[in-house]
Amino acid sequence: MRALKMASVLALAVLMLPLSAFGGETIKVAILAPLSGPVPTFGVMTRDGALLAIEEWNAKGGVLGKKITPVVEDSQCTPDPAVNAANKVIDQDKVRYIIGEVCSKASIPVSEIANSKKVIQISPTSTNPDVTVGRDGKAKDYIFRACFIDPFQGTVGAKFALGTLKAKTAFIMLDQANDYVKGLAEFFEKAFTAEGGKIVGKETYTAKDTDFSAILSKVAAAKPDIIYLPDYYNIVNLVAKQAKEKGIKAPFMGGDGWDSSDLDLKAAEGGYFTNHYSPEDTRPEVKNLVKAFGAKYKDDKGQPKVPDALAALAYDATNLLLQGIKTAGADDTTKVKNALVKISFNGVSGKITFDANHNPVKSATILAVKGGKVKFNSVVNP
Amino acid sequence: MPEVSAPQPSAAPTRRPGARMAWIGQGFLLLLALLALFILVRDLIQDPLLFVQIVISGLQLGFVYALIALGYTMVYGIVKLINFAHGDVFMVGSFVSFYAVTRFQLHVWPAALFPTLPRGWVVVIGSLTVMLLSMVTCVALAVTIERVAYKPLRDAPRIAALITAIGVSFFLEFFGALNFVFSPRFIPYQRPFEVVTLYIKDGIHILAEGTAPPDGSITFSNIFVIIVAASVLMQVVLQFLVRRTKIGKAMRATSFDKPTARLMGINVDRVISFTFAVGAAFAGLGGVLYAIAYPSIWSQLGILPGLKAFVAAVLGGIGSIPGAFVGALIMGQVEALTMGYISTPMRDAVAFTVLIIVLLVRPTGIFGEPEKEKA
DSSP states (O other): OHHHHHHHHHHHHHHHHHHHHTGGGEEEEEEEEOSSSSOHHHHHHHHHHHHHHHHHHHHTTOBTTBEEEEEEEEOTTSHHHHHHHHHIIIIISOOOEEEEOSSHHHHHHHHHHHHHTTOEEEESSOOOGGGTBOTTSSBOTTEEESSOOTHHHHHHHHHHHHHTSOOOEEEEEEETTOHHHHHHHHHHHHHHHHTTOEEEEEEEEOTTOOOOHHHHHHHHHHOOSEEEOOSOHHHHHHHHHHHHHTTOOSOEEEOGGGOSTTSOTTTTTTOEEEESOOTTOOSHHHHHHHHHHHHHOBOTTSOBOOOOHHHHHHHHHHHHHHHHHHHHTSSOHHHHHHHHHTOOEEETTEEEEEOTTSOEEOOEEEEEEETTEEEEEEEEOO | OHHHHOOOGGGTTOOOGGGGGHHHHHHHHHHHHHHHHHHHHHHHHHOHHHHHHHHHHHHHHHHHHHHHHHHHHHHHHHHOOOOTTHHHHHHHHHHHHHHHHHTTOGGGHHHHHOTTSOHHHHHHHHHHHHHHHHHHHHHHHHHHHIIIIIGGGTTSOHHHHHHHHHHHHHHHHHHHTSTTTTOSSOEEOOOSSOOOEEEESSSEEEOOTTOOOOTTOEEEEHHHHHHHHHHHHHHHHHHHHHHHSHHHHHHHHHHHOHHHHHHTTOOHHHHHHHHHHHHHHHHHHHHHHHHHHSOEEOTTTTHHHHHHHHHHHHHHOTTOHHHHHHHHHHHHHHHHHHHHHTOGGGHHHHHHHHHHHHHHHOTTOTTOOTTTOOO
16 A cells, blocks of 8 residues: 555656746746745845746747746755755756855855856845955956946046045045955045045954044045945945934045945935945836835735845846847857847846956945935946 | 953063064064054144044044943953953943833823923923933842852852853844844934034124035034943942942942951942942943933944953053043044045954054053052
8 A cells, every 4th residue: 555655756857857847948046045945025126026027938939939937946046955945946947047045155155056057046135245356366258247346436526526425625534344344444545545536544443342432533634525434234324323412524535335224214314335236226127126026025914015225236236147048049048148148238226237257347325314304316337 | 352351461571582683573563653653643734634533533533432341340350350341231231221112101200290391401300210210230240240150150260250241142133133122123213302513613602504614623522421421420429339338338348358258247249239339330321321422322332442441451451441432432532544545344353453452552541550550
């Protein structure tokens, strides 16, 4: 009896195999998103953004006349589950295109597998340079990303400070032990001085500091036009508050580390930060996404969901991939990657082209803290 | 750490035979001091305003350290124990005030009860209530710690109590880091009252919000004034307590000779508990003021201020109350000047270098005559 049961299960499994193999007329795209683990909200937004893009393409008749089938896997923002998920979709589901992962530490091991098996991977949001660049210092052929890497925000920030804010002098505050902060500060300084700006002071602190009065005394003495503070929101809260109390009027500027609901809007009032995208942007691409996303997904209260940067970048990454397949004219990863290298794509998060390291060259969004709210300010091109 | 806990007064003056080379060390320290002096004078001449501004931020820091250092030095004076959990009691103090303000709106209770009360009084009474609550909670916590962790070890070797103190410290830090306690994150602190910035230029003026002070003015805040006032007041209260009251006399007696004090009918355990309580009350107040001045709190907030207050106590001469006060003010200046003229990340390194130098050169500290000055 037991053997019979076993046999029938096996038979069923064998029957299932060709069924899934019948999907020859579809193109499978795997979405590796951290649906559980430390950042499940990132995962849900990423999955939803990617699925929306696939749905829109299918509504237009798919790509190369074939329907697109999404394969969603939970990769948990952690190396091991991400690698297992990647192996599963590549070996078992025969997927040759991957959107994901969100977290750099998961994207890097996945990229090793994908690249060696000639599977195209586009990470929507992993900012670590090693995602697309191998140990030999050369770009991994089949790996791309849809977001700009961190230091690029420094360059854009400097451009905005010089151009829009008409700043001539800047004061940089940085945590030397934090690579993210260091990278942004370095690129800001380079771009700011290259275009005629002057750095009137540069002071370091540590992540555990709470007393910034000595640094701020120097800021007050140096009278800069802007203060560049590309740290996370908790440091920004403290520094900006103490600066206001010292009567320092120069605005603060930073990067996407400011992007948090915990940012002290009163303290950061008058400040600006660079980010990937804003739902308040008025470009048609953004408006369309916000509309379509809100129509498809509702929050707990039944209200339309607003796509955040993760959803927007996942949407862009998926569109980039499908556009790449379309341009290549064949379901062949080598041809697709050659098409992607030369692509010029108008995405939600800006016009995207790729540099030699497969990092996108694209515009960044500037957000302003004004009237106790974070508001869209402008889009700055590199 | 054990070396720190027992600065033997006899260690400094007696020279070992090999100490003839000591002039190298002394010369090096002298050079270091001259260099520091040179840098300070140069900076003072270069930009006196900035210098004054940095000294003010150092004073603010120093007066907070003084509040914590008093607890270290008093407990050491009585039971010869470096109470490393003291910094964490300080942390609990700031969290208690945070919850009192955010959860229970304790800082505006007079307005809820007496709606006619003028706004100024509401703020003053409300803020004082918040501080008082923090102090009381810290007292309860410190007395509990003393009963549970230190009292059973009173006759054990001193190193046992010291290690227990470190254990209690870690417990408070990591228990506080649990999500349902204080959470491991940095929390933006909500102040019981608003910060008003003042500036000095032809008299003292209030700086209107969103404006910059005029050139050549020196700014400070109401918090600075409150910290200085509170710290000085506490110092005076403590001096009175120790010198003029009966329990103060009992404290001095216990510190001088515990068995004899017990024979004279002093309830030594009660005196020790009282000492812990007073120290914790100061730490609680310090915690509130520190959080108001530097408004971001987390469960490990107490470690560094605690250790620096400890350095201050050693610098002033551990066991000596005026010593702790003076030591704390010096530590505040050392840190602020380091932040101002060397770099901010160097502040901790320099602060602990002071500890090493003090232990090498004068382990008894500035006011260090432990046989006489004990409180």
